[in-house]
Amino acid sequence: MLTTTKKRTVCKVLEIRKLTAETSVVRMERIGLNFDPGQYIRVGVAGDPEIRDYSVYSGSNADHLEVLVRRVEDGLVSKQLCDLSEGDEVSVGGPYGHFKLIEEIRRKPLLLIATGTGISPFHSFVESYEGLNIKLIHGTARVDEAYESDFYGESYFHCVSREEGGDFKGRVTDYLQTLDIDPDTNAFLCGNCDMIYEAFDMLQDKGLPTAQIHTEVYF
Numbered sequence: 529m530l531t532t533t534k535k536r537t538v539c540k541v542l543e544i545r546k547l548t549a550e551t552s553v554v555r556m557e558r559i560g561l562n563f564d565p566g567q568y569i570r571v572g573v574a575g576d577p578e579i580r581d582y583s584v585y586s587g588s589n590a591d592h593l594e595v596l597v598r599r600v601e602d603g604l605v606s607k608q609l610c611d612l613s614e615g616d617e618v619s620v621g622g623p624y625g626h627f628k629l630i631e632e633i634r635r636k637p638l639l640l641i642a643t644g645t646g647i648s649p650f651h652s653f654v655e656s657y658e659g660l661n662i663k664l665i666h667g668t669a670r671v672d673e674a675y676e677s678d679f680y681g682e683s684y685f686h687c688v689s690r691e692e693g694g695d696f697k698g699r700v701t702d703y704l705q706t707l708d709i710d711p712d713t714n715a716f717l718c719g720n721c722d723m724i725y726e727a728f729d730m731l732q733d734k735g736l737p738t739a740q741i742h743t744e745v746y747f
Protein backbone atom coordinates (compact mmCIF):
# COMPACT_ATOMS: atom_id res chain seq x y z
CA MET A 529 0.00 0.00 0.00
CA LEU A 530 1.48 3.34 -1.04
CA THR A 531 1.44 6.40 1.20
CA THR A 532 -0.96 9.16 0.20
CA THR A 533 0.25 12.74 0.71
CA LYS A 534 -2.48 15.37 0.50
CA LYS A 535 -0.43 18.44 1.42
CA ARG A 536 0.57 20.84 -1.36
CA THR A 537 4.25 21.17 -2.20
CA VAL A 538 6.12 23.68 -4.33
CA CYS A 539 8.49 22.14 -6.85
CA LYS A 540 10.57 23.26 -9.79
CA VAL A 541 9.78 22.69 -13.45
CA LEU A 542 12.60 20.62 -14.95
CA GLU A 543 11.54 20.62 -18.60
CA ILE A 544 8.69 21.57 -20.93
CA ARG A 545 8.38 19.16 -23.88
CA LYS A 546 6.18 20.68 -26.56
CA LEU A 547 4.35 17.91 -28.48
CA THR A 548 2.02 20.11 -30.58
CA ALA A 549 1.16 23.82 -30.71
CA GLU A 550 -1.42 23.23 -27.94
CA THR A 551 -0.05 20.34 -25.90
CA SER A 552 3.06 19.96 -23.76
CA VAL A 553 4.53 17.56 -21.25
CA VAL A 554 5.46 19.43 -18.05
CA ARG A 555 8.21 17.62 -16.17
CA MET A 556 8.76 18.65 -12.55
CA GLU A 557 10.55 17.54 -9.43
CA ARG A 558 8.98 14.47 -7.82
CA ILE A 559 9.30 15.84 -4.27
CA GLY A 560 8.82 12.37 -2.79
CA LEU A 561 5.22 12.11 -3.96
CA ASN A 562 4.08 8.49 -4.16
CA PHE A 563 1.26 7.56 -6.51
CA ASP A 564 -0.22 4.56 -8.23
CA PRO A 565 -0.16 4.70 -12.06
CA GLY A 566 -3.50 6.11 -13.26
CA GLN A 567 -3.92 8.54 -10.38
CA TYR A 568 -4.03 12.32 -10.80
CA ILE A 569 -2.46 15.27 -9.02
CA ARG A 570 -3.63 18.89 -8.53
CA VAL A 571 -1.27 21.35 -10.17
CA GLY A 572 -1.10 25.14 -10.33
CA VAL A 573 1.46 27.87 -10.77
CA ALA A 574 3.13 28.44 -7.38
CA GLY A 575 1.44 31.27 -5.50
CA ASP A 576 -1.73 31.16 -7.62
CA PRO A 577 -4.82 29.73 -5.84
CA GLU A 578 -6.19 28.30 -9.13
CA ILE A 579 -5.33 24.59 -9.41
CA ARG A 580 -6.58 21.85 -11.73
CA ASP A 581 -6.45 18.06 -11.90
CA TYR A 582 -3.93 16.32 -14.17
CA SER A 583 -3.33 12.59 -14.52
CA VAL A 584 0.29 11.66 -13.94
CA TYR A 585 1.91 10.87 -17.31
CA SER A 586 5.20 9.53 -15.99
CA GLY A 587 5.79 6.10 -14.49
CA SER A 588 5.71 5.38 -10.78
CA ASN A 589 9.44 4.51 -10.80
CA ALA A 590 10.65 7.70 -12.49
CA ASP A 591 12.59 10.22 -10.41
CA HIS A 592 10.46 13.08 -11.78
CA LEU A 593 6.74 13.78 -12.26
CA GLU A 594 5.22 14.54 -15.65
CA VAL A 595 1.77 15.73 -16.74
CA LEU A 596 0.46 16.06 -20.29
CA VAL A 597 -1.38 19.37 -20.60
CA ARG A 598 -3.55 20.63 -23.44
CA ARG A 599 -3.98 24.36 -23.60
CA VAL A 600 -7.67 25.35 -23.34
CA GLU A 601 -7.84 28.83 -24.88
CA ASP A 602 -10.62 30.18 -22.63
CA GLY A 603 -9.25 28.34 -19.58
CA LEU A 604 -7.32 29.71 -16.63
CA VAL A 605 -4.72 27.16 -15.59
CA SER A 606 -3.81 25.03 -18.62
CA LYS A 607 -2.47 28.04 -20.56
CA GLN A 608 -0.30 29.06 -17.61
CA LEU A 609 1.13 25.56 -17.31
CA CYS A 610 1.89 25.30 -21.02
CA ASP A 611 3.68 28.68 -20.88
CA LEU A 612 5.98 27.68 -17.99
CA SER A 613 9.75 27.47 -18.47
CA GLU A 614 12.45 25.39 -16.86
CA GLY A 615 13.13 26.67 -13.32
CA ASP A 616 9.63 28.10 -12.76
CA GLU A 617 7.75 26.78 -9.72
CA VAL A 618 4.46 24.90 -9.53
CA SER A 619 2.45 23.70 -6.55
CA VAL A 620 1.43 20.07 -6.52
CA GLY A 621 -0.99 18.12 -4.31
CA GLY A 622 -2.19 14.56 -4.25
CA PRO A 623 -2.33 11.89 -5.40
CA TYR A 624 -6.04 11.33 -5.93
CA GLY A 625 -8.32 8.87 -7.68
CA HIS A 626 -9.10 5.20 -8.11
CA PHE A 627 -8.37 4.81 -11.84
CA LYS A 628 -5.72 2.17 -11.21
CA LEU A 629 -4.57 -1.16 -12.55
CA ILE A 630 -5.02 -3.34 -9.49
CA GLU A 631 -2.75 -6.36 -9.36
CA GLU A 632 -5.52 -8.93 -10.07
CA ILE A 633 -6.13 -7.54 -13.57
CA ARG A 634 -2.58 -6.72 -14.69
CA ARG A 635 -2.22 -10.04 -16.56
CA LYS A 636 -5.63 -9.83 -18.25
CA PRO A 637 -6.40 -8.30 -21.65
CA LEU A 638 -6.69 -4.53 -21.27
CA LEU A 639 -8.58 -2.30 -23.67
CA LEU A 640 -7.45 1.28 -23.06
CA ILE A 641 -9.57 3.94 -24.74
CA ALA A 642 -8.67 7.64 -24.63
CA THR A 643 -9.61 10.91 -26.22
CA GLY A 644 -6.96 13.65 -26.41
CA THR A 645 -4.85 14.01 -23.27
CA GLY A 646 -6.89 11.16 -21.75
CA ILE A 647 -3.98 9.00 -22.93
CA SER A 648 -1.94 10.28 -19.99
CA PRO A 649 -2.77 7.62 -17.35
CA PHE A 650 -2.17 4.92 -19.97
CA HIS A 651 1.32 6.28 -20.58
CA SER A 652 1.89 5.92 -16.84
CA PHE A 653 0.52 2.33 -16.87
CA VAL A 654 2.87 1.31 -19.68
CA GLU A 655 5.90 3.07 -18.20
CA SER A 656 5.26 1.52 -14.78
CA TYR A 657 4.30 -2.09 -15.51
CA GLU A 658 6.16 -4.49 -17.81
CA GLY A 659 4.43 -7.03 -20.03
CA LEU A 660 0.89 -5.61 -20.04
CA ASN A 661 -1.45 -7.10 -22.64
CA ILE A 662 -2.94 -3.88 -24.00
CA LYS A 663 -4.73 -2.50 -27.00
CA LEU A 664 -4.75 1.29 -26.84
CA ILE A 665 -7.32 3.18 -28.92
CA HIS A 666 -6.66 6.91 -29.05
CA GLY A 667 -9.09 9.37 -30.55
CA THR A 668 -8.03 12.86 -31.57
CA ALA A 669 -9.19 15.51 -34.01
CA ARG A 670 -5.85 15.77 -35.82
CA VAL A 671 -3.07 13.42 -36.91
CA ASP A 672 -0.31 15.32 -35.06
CA GLU A 673 -2.08 14.66 -31.74
CA ALA A 674 -0.77 11.08 -31.49
CA TYR A 675 1.22 12.19 -28.44
CA GLU A 676 4.51 10.20 -28.32
CA SER A 677 2.67 7.18 -29.73
CA ASP A 678 5.90 5.31 -30.65
CA PHE A 679 6.21 4.61 -26.94
CA TYR A 680 3.31 2.08 -27.15
CA GLY A 681 4.59 0.21 -30.22
CA GLU A 682 2.10 -2.05 -32.01
CA SER A 683 -0.47 -1.63 -29.23
CA TYR A 684 -1.35 1.90 -30.36
CA PHE A 685 -4.31 2.52 -32.69
CA HIS A 686 -5.08 6.09 -33.75
CA CYS A 687 -8.62 7.21 -34.66
CA VAL A 688 -8.56 10.65 -36.29
CA SER A 689 -11.88 12.42 -36.69
CA ARG A 690 -11.21 15.66 -38.55
CA GLU A 691 -8.56 14.90 -41.16
CA GLU A 692 -7.13 12.01 -43.17
CA GLY A 693 -4.41 9.89 -41.55
CA GLY A 694 -3.92 7.69 -38.53
CA ASP A 695 -5.21 4.11 -38.49
CA PHE A 696 -8.92 4.89 -38.77
CA LYS A 697 -10.95 7.88 -40.00
CA GLY A 698 -13.61 8.64 -37.41
CA ARG A 699 -14.23 8.71 -33.66
CA VAL A 700 -13.07 6.01 -31.24
CA THR A 701 -16.67 4.93 -30.75
CA ASP A 702 -17.07 4.40 -34.53
CA TYR A 703 -14.08 2.08 -34.40
CA LEU A 704 -15.19 0.39 -31.18
CA GLN A 705 -18.44 -0.57 -32.91
CA THR A 706 -16.42 -2.81 -35.25
CA LEU A 707 -14.55 -4.69 -32.49
CA ASP A 708 -15.27 -8.05 -30.86
CA ILE A 709 -14.33 -7.93 -27.17
CA ASP A 710 -12.84 -10.87 -25.25
CA PRO A 711 -15.17 -11.28 -22.22
CA ASP A 712 -12.10 -11.42 -19.93
CA THR A 713 -11.10 -7.87 -20.94
CA ASN A 714 -10.90 -4.95 -18.53
CA ALA A 715 -11.64 -1.68 -20.31
CA PHE A 716 -10.31 1.70 -19.14
CA LEU A 717 -11.94 4.81 -20.60
CA CYS A 718 -10.41 8.26 -20.13
CA GLY A 719 -11.13 11.70 -21.59
CA ASN A 720 -14.26 13.62 -22.46
CA CYS A 721 -17.58 12.52 -21.02
CA ASP A 722 -19.41 12.11 -24.35
CA MET A 723 -16.97 9.43 -25.47
CA ILE A 724 -17.02 7.76 -22.05
CA TYR A 725 -20.83 7.51 -21.82
CA GLU A 726 -21.11 6.21 -25.39
CA ALA A 727 -18.24 3.73 -25.11
CA PHE A 728 -19.50 2.49 -21.72
CA ASP A 729 -22.90 1.61 -23.22
CA MET A 730 -21.28 -0.03 -26.25
CA LEU A 731 -19.00 -2.20 -24.10
CA GLN A 732 -21.96 -3.29 -21.97
CA ASP A 733 -23.92 -4.14 -25.13
CA LYS A 734 -20.92 -6.24 -26.24
CA GLY A 735 -21.23 -8.24 -23.01
CA LEU A 736 -18.61 -6.66 -20.74
CA PRO A 737 -19.75 -6.57 -17.08
CA THR A 738 -19.75 -3.06 -15.55
CA ALA A 739 -17.18 -4.21 -12.95
CA GLN A 740 -14.73 -4.61 -15.86
CA ILE A 741 -15.28 -1.07 -17.19
CA HIS A 742 -13.28 1.69 -15.46
CA THR A 743 -13.73 5.39 -16.21
CA GLU A 744 -11.99 8.73 -15.65
CA VAL A 745 -13.90 11.80 -16.91
CA TYR A 746 -11.81 14.93 -17.62
CA PHE A 747 -14.54 17.38 -18.70
Ligand SMILES: Cc1cc2nc3c(=O)[nH]c(=O)nc-3n(C[C@H](O)[C@H](O)[C@H](O)COP(=O)(O)OP(=O)(O)OC[C@H]3O[C@@H](n4cnc5c(N)ncnc54)[C@H](O)[C@@H]3O)c2cc1C
Nearest residue numbers: 580581582583596597598600603604605606645648746747
Ligand atom coordinates in the same frame (compact mmCIF):
# COMPACT_ATOMS: atom_id res chain seq x y z
C1 LIG B 1 -9.40 13.60 -12.92
C2 LIG B 1 -9.01 14.59 -14.01
C3 LIG B 1 -7.81 14.44 -14.67
C4 LIG B 1 -7.45 15.34 -15.67
N1 LIG B 1 -6.28 15.16 -16.34
C5 LIG B 1 -5.94 15.99 -17.35
C6 LIG B 1 -4.73 15.77 -18.10
O1 LIG B 1 -3.96 14.83 -17.85
N2 LIG B 1 -4.43 16.67 -19.09
C7 LIG B 1 -5.26 17.73 -19.39
O2 LIG B 1 -4.91 18.52 -20.31
N3 LIG B 1 -6.41 17.95 -18.72
C8 LIG B 1 -6.76 17.12 -17.69
N4 LIG B 1 -7.91 17.35 -16.98
C9 LIG B 1 -8.64 18.60 -17.24
C10 LIG B 1 -8.01 19.72 -16.38
O3 LIG B 1 -8.25 19.46 -15.00
C11 LIG B 1 -8.58 21.11 -16.69
O4 LIG B 1 -9.98 21.06 -16.66
C12 LIG B 1 -8.13 21.63 -18.05
O5 LIG B 1 -6.71 21.72 -18.11
C13 LIG B 1 -8.72 23.02 -18.29
O6 LIG B 1 -8.31 23.86 -17.23
P1 LIG B 1 -8.31 25.44 -17.43
O7 LIG B 1 -8.13 26.06 -16.08
O8 LIG B 1 -7.40 25.86 -18.49
O9 LIG B 1 -9.78 25.72 -17.95
P2 LIG B 1 -11.04 26.09 -17.04
O10 LIG B 1 -11.02 27.53 -16.77
O11 LIG B 1 -11.12 25.19 -15.86
O12 LIG B 1 -12.22 25.62 -18.01
C14 LIG B 1 -12.48 26.17 -19.29
C15 LIG B 1 -13.39 25.21 -20.10
O13 LIG B 1 -12.59 24.19 -20.74
C16 LIG B 1 -13.23 22.92 -20.68
N5 LIG B 1 -12.18 21.89 -20.80
C17 LIG B 1 -11.48 21.28 -19.83
N6 LIG B 1 -10.56 20.45 -20.33
C18 LIG B 1 -10.66 20.54 -21.67
C19 LIG B 1 -9.99 19.92 -22.77
N7 LIG B 1 -8.97 19.03 -22.59
N8 LIG B 1 -10.35 20.25 -24.04
C20 LIG B 1 -11.34 21.15 -24.25
N9 LIG B 1 -12.04 21.76 -23.27
C21 LIG B 1 -11.70 21.45 -21.99
C22 LIG B 1 -13.94 22.95 -19.36
O14 LIG B 1 -15.01 22.04 -19.35
C23 LIG B 1 -14.45 24.43 -19.30
O15 LIG B 1 -15.67 24.55 -19.99
C24 LIG B 1 -8.31 16.43 -16.00
C25 LIG B 1 -9.52 16.57 -15.31
C26 LIG B 1 -9.87 15.67 -14.33
C27 LIG B 1 -11.20 15.84 -13.63
